[in-house]
Amino acid sequence: MTTHLSTPASAPGVAATVPEALRLRSVKEPDETAFVFLRDGEEPEATLTYRELHDAALDRAAALSDAGLAGGRVVMLYPSGLEFVRALLGCMYARVAAAPVQVPTRQRGLVRLRRIADDAGATTVLTTGAVKRDLEERFGDRPELAGLTLVDTEATRAGAGAGRPCPEPAPDDVALLQYTSGSTGDPKGVVITHRNFLANVAETEELWPSPSDGAVVSWLPLFHDMGMLFGVMLPLCSGVPAYLMAPDAFIRRPGRWLEAISRFRGTHAAAPSFAYELCVRALAEGRVADGIDLSSWRVAANGAEPVRWHTLRAFTEGFAASGFAATAMCPGYGLAENTLKATGSRWDEEPSVLWVASQALTEGRVERLRHGAEGAQPLVSSGVTVPGTRLRIVDPGAHTVCGPRQVGEIWLDGPCVAEGYLDRPEESAETFGARIAGEAATSYLRTGDLGFLHDGELYVTGRLKDVIIRRGRNFYPQDIELSAESTVPGLQPNCAVAFSVDDGREERLVLVVEADGRVLRRLSPDVVRELIRQAVRDGQRLDVDETVLVRRGVLPRTTSGKLQRRACRKLYLAGELKAAVAATTATATATATATTTATATANATATAATAGAVTTEGSV
Template sequence: MARSLVDVLTTHASQQPERTAYRYLLTGDCDGEIQELSYGQLARRSRAVAAWLQERGLAGSRAMLLYPPGLEFVSAFLGCLAAGVVAVPGVPPQGRAHNHRALVRTKRLLADADARVILGGREVIDVLGALTHDLPELDAITRVATEDIPDDAADSWRAPDLTADSVAFLQYTSGSTSAPRGVMVTHGNLLDNERIITERMGHTPETIAEYGHEMFVSWLPVYHDMGLIGPVLNTIHLGVTATLFSPLHFLQQPLRWPAAVSRYRPHTSGGPNFAYELCLKHATPGVLDALDLSSWKVAFNGAEPVRAATLRRFTETFGAAGFRRAAFYPCYGLAEATLMVTGGSVDAPATLLEADESGPHAGAADAAAVGCGRPATDVTVVIADPERQEELPEGETGEIWVSGASVAKGYWRNAVATRETFRAKLPGHEGRFLRTGDLGFLRDGELFVTGRLKDLIVIDGRNHYPQDLELSAELSHPALRPGCTAAFSVDGGVDGEQPVVVAEVAPEAAGEAETIADRVRSAIGEAHGLSVREIVLVHPGTIPKTSSGKIQRRATRAAYHESTLSPVGAPAAP
C-alpha cells in the first residue's frame, strides 16, 4: 500500500514510464510550443532534486518554492516530498518592481516557515539576488535554480522514511479574513483527499480508459491548493495525463481555456466562478462555432461563491458548443481540509434552491442558492451553532464543521490557532472537528454555503451575507465587473451599522457613475430592504484580493476608512 505520492509516482514510472504525465502549453495556445514530461522523466527529475536536498542535510526542513508557471515547479514539489523536505509553495517575485504587498507576504512566509532553502527558476533566483536590500534575510538562505540540477543526481537518491503523519507541505491560507497561516498537510492527508477527489468526480478506471487517460486541463495557479491538489496531484494519483498552462495566459485570453478543453477533450476542468464569467465576456458566435465541449464531464466551480446566474448563462452560451448543464460541478473545500470536502454528482445538474427556499432574494432566480454537493465516504460535515457549539437541525444556517482523514494536522507553529480551529468538540459525535469559519446549511444531505462567519453584516438585528449584496449589485448594471465587488458595514454613529459597497467598473464608464450607483442602490434596497450608506466605484484591479482571487472585505473596508481607494467617480450619497 502506498504511504505517499512518492510511492505512487514510483509505481507509475515503473509501469508506464513513457506515458505523458503533463503537457504544458508554453504560450497558452494549443498550436503554440508545447513541453511534455513523461512519468519516467518526472520521477527522475524529482529524484534529482530530492538527492540535491538530501546531500545538503535538508531532510525535515522547509523549502520555499518560487517558480513561474511551468513544469519545473511540479518536479521541485515532488522532489521535496521525495527528500522528506517540507515544501512551501509561494508566489514568485515578478521582477525588481515586485509590489510591496507581495514582498511583505514573501518576507512573512519565509520567516514563519523558517525556510532553509529556496527552490526556483533561473530568472526568479536572479530576481531574488536583486531583492536582498528589501529582504536581507535572503542572504542567509540557500537559493538554487533547480533547472541547473543534473538528471544524473537522481542516481544518489534514497527513499525517505515517510509515514502518514509526516508533513508533506505547508499550504499558506489566502488570508481572506485574517493573516495567512501555514496549514500542515501530511502525506496521509494528501492521499485521503486524492481519494475523495477521485471518488466524488467519478475518476474511475473505466472513465480513465474511456478518455484515453486525458483527464485534466488546468490554468489554475499551482502554488494554490485548488490548482495543486486537484489537477496536478490527482494526475499523479491516477497515473493519467493533464494539460496545463499559465494563469496569466488565461487572464489575457480567457477563451484559451475552452479552446484547450475542445482540443484535448479532458474529463475534468474547472476554476472559480469568475473564470466562467470571464469566458462569457469574450464569447462570440464565431468562437463558439470552432469549439467542441461535449466531452467535458466535470466543470468544477469552487473557491468562491457559486452564482446561479453564471451557471445559467454559461450553459446557455456554451451549449452551442456542446457544453451540457449537467457538467457543472459546484464543490466546497478549504486548505485546512487539504482541499475537497463536498462535491456534486457527476452527470446530475447542480441543485438550486429558489429565493423563497433559501433567503430574501425577492424572487430572483439568478440569486438562488447553489448546492455544493455531498461529502465523500468517511467525511463528516455538520452545521453547528458557533456560539453554543451544538449541532443544528437540517435546514438551519450555522458554521460548517468537518471531520475526516483529510483534515490537516493544524497550523504551523501556532498552537493557539490550531486548538481553536482544529480541535472543536461536538456533543453526540466522537473525535474532533475542524471549524471552517464558513456559514451554510444542509438540505437532504447536500451542503449550501452561504458566507463567511466573520464577514456577516448585521443591520437592525438582521443578518445579511455580503456576497448576497455583491451579487445584487453586480446584476444591476453591465459595467460592473463580475466577482469584483466588496460589501461591508461601517459604524454610522447614531444610525448604527450601515452597508457600503465598493465595486470595480471600467474606466470608460466613469461618466455613468451616478447612474450605476443609483442602479446598485435600488437593487440592494429592493432585494434586501437596506439603505446603502455609500457606493464607491473604483478602477479595475484595485479591490484587495487574496492570492487565490477572493475579495478581501476587511482590507477593502480599511482602504475605505483610510481614503486610499481609487474611485473613478464620486456619486453623491442619498
C-alpha cells in the same frame, strides 16, 4: 489502461504517499505522458513522462539532501511551468516541507513572501534561474530578501539522484505547507500530510472519477490549493495527463482554456466561479474559437462560496451548442484546512437548485419557495460528502447541531482534515479541535463558512465573519455585491465588495466597486452610484450608506481570485482607498483600457493590485 493509486493504502501495490504514487507510475507506465505545459495556453512547450518526472524529482531530492535541507522547510517560488512539479516532488522525496508562494512582482508580494518564510522558519527559497535573477536585480537591496538564499533548481545536475538511496516519507509526514490567503495580513501555514493528500484525491475520484482516456486541463496557479489538487495531485495519482497553462494566458483570452479542453479532449477542469463568467462574456463578444467541442468535459468543477445560479445557467446554456452537458457542471465546496475538496455534486447529475425566501434567510431560517415567487432567491447545492468525511451544521455560539431548516456553521471531520496550523497551537486547537456539545469524543474543523443541509446536500450561504447585521437581520455580502454588479452595464464579474463598519453610533454599509473607464465614459460616477444604490435597495431592501468607486485592480483578492472582504475593509478603515481620491477621473479613464487585461490577471495571479481609487461618496 488507467490505474488508480490513491485508494486506501492497505492493498498491495497501492501508494501510501505521493512519492510512492509517482514511483509506481514510473515503473508501470514509464513512458506515458504525465504533464504538458502549453506555451501561451495553446501549443505544447514541455512534456514530462512519469519516468522523467521520477528521475528529475530524485535529482532534486539528492541536491536538497546534499545542502543539508532534508527534513527541513523551504519556500517554493515558481512561475507556471513544469519545474514547479519537479521541485515539489523532489521536496517530497527528501522529506522537505515546502511552502509554495506566488512570485512577487511588487512590494506587497515581497512582504508576503517574507512573512511566510519567517512563519515557516525557512531561509531557503527554491526557484528558477530567471526568477532568481529578476528578484536579485529588482529587489536585491530590499530587507525582505535579507537572509534568504535563492536556489535555482533548474541547475540541478541530471543524474544526481541516480543510484542513491532515497528513503520515502511516511504517510503522516508533512507533504506541504499550504498557506492561507492571509486576508488579515497574517497568513497561516496549513500542515498537510501525504495521508491528507491521498485521501482528498480518493474522495475526489469517488465523486468525479477519471476515465481511462481522461485528461486534466488547468490554468489555476499551482501554488494555490485548488491548482495543486487539480493540476498536480489528481492527475498524478489518477494516472491521467495534465495539460497546464499559465493563469495569465487564460485571463488574457479565456477561450484558450476551452479550446485546450476541446483539442486535448479534457475530461476534468476546475475554476472559481468568476472564470466561468469570463468565458460566458468571451463567448458573447466572439472571443471563443468557432467549432470547439466540449463533449469530452465531464467534470467542470466550480469552486466558490456560494456558487451563483445565474453563472451555471449562463455557461451551460451558452456552451450547449459546443457539446457541454448540463451534468458536467459540478459545484463543490472546499478549503485549505481540509486539504481542499469537502463536498461535490456528482458528475452524472445536474446540480440541485433550491429557491428560498430571502427574508427568512436573513433570519437564519430556510424557507422554500417556488421558482419565480416574490422574494425567492436561488441557492445552488455544493453536493455531498463521501463516506469517511462527516459534515455537521452547528450553531457557532452554542456549539449545538442546527435543525434541518436552520443556517449554521459548517464543521468537518475526516481523513482530509489537515493536522493544524504550523507552530500555532492555540489557533489550531480553536479551529481544528471544535467539539459539539454532548459529543466530546469527536473533534471537528470549524470552517468559518455558513450553510445548511437539504436532502443530504450542502448549500453554502456565506462566510460567518462577513455577514452584515442590520436591524437584527443577517445580510450576505455576496447578494449585495451581485445586485451591484448586475445593475450597471459593463461592470465585470467579481468587482464589488460589501462590508459594514461601526462609526460609534451605528453599523454602516459600505460598498466598494471597481469601475473602469469604459463604464465612466458612458455614465458619470454619480449615475453609477445611484444605479447601484437603487439596485441594492430593490434587491435587498437595504440602503447603502457609502459607495466607493475605485479603478480596476484595487480590490484585494486571494491567489485564486476570490475577493478579500476583510482586507478591503482594512484598507478602507486605514484611509488607503480614499487616499487615492486625488487621482482624476480623466486619468482613470485614460489608463482603464490599458489596465483591463492586467487587472483581470490579478484575479488569478495578483499582478495588478497597485491602482488607486477614482472617487468616493459620503453617506446617503
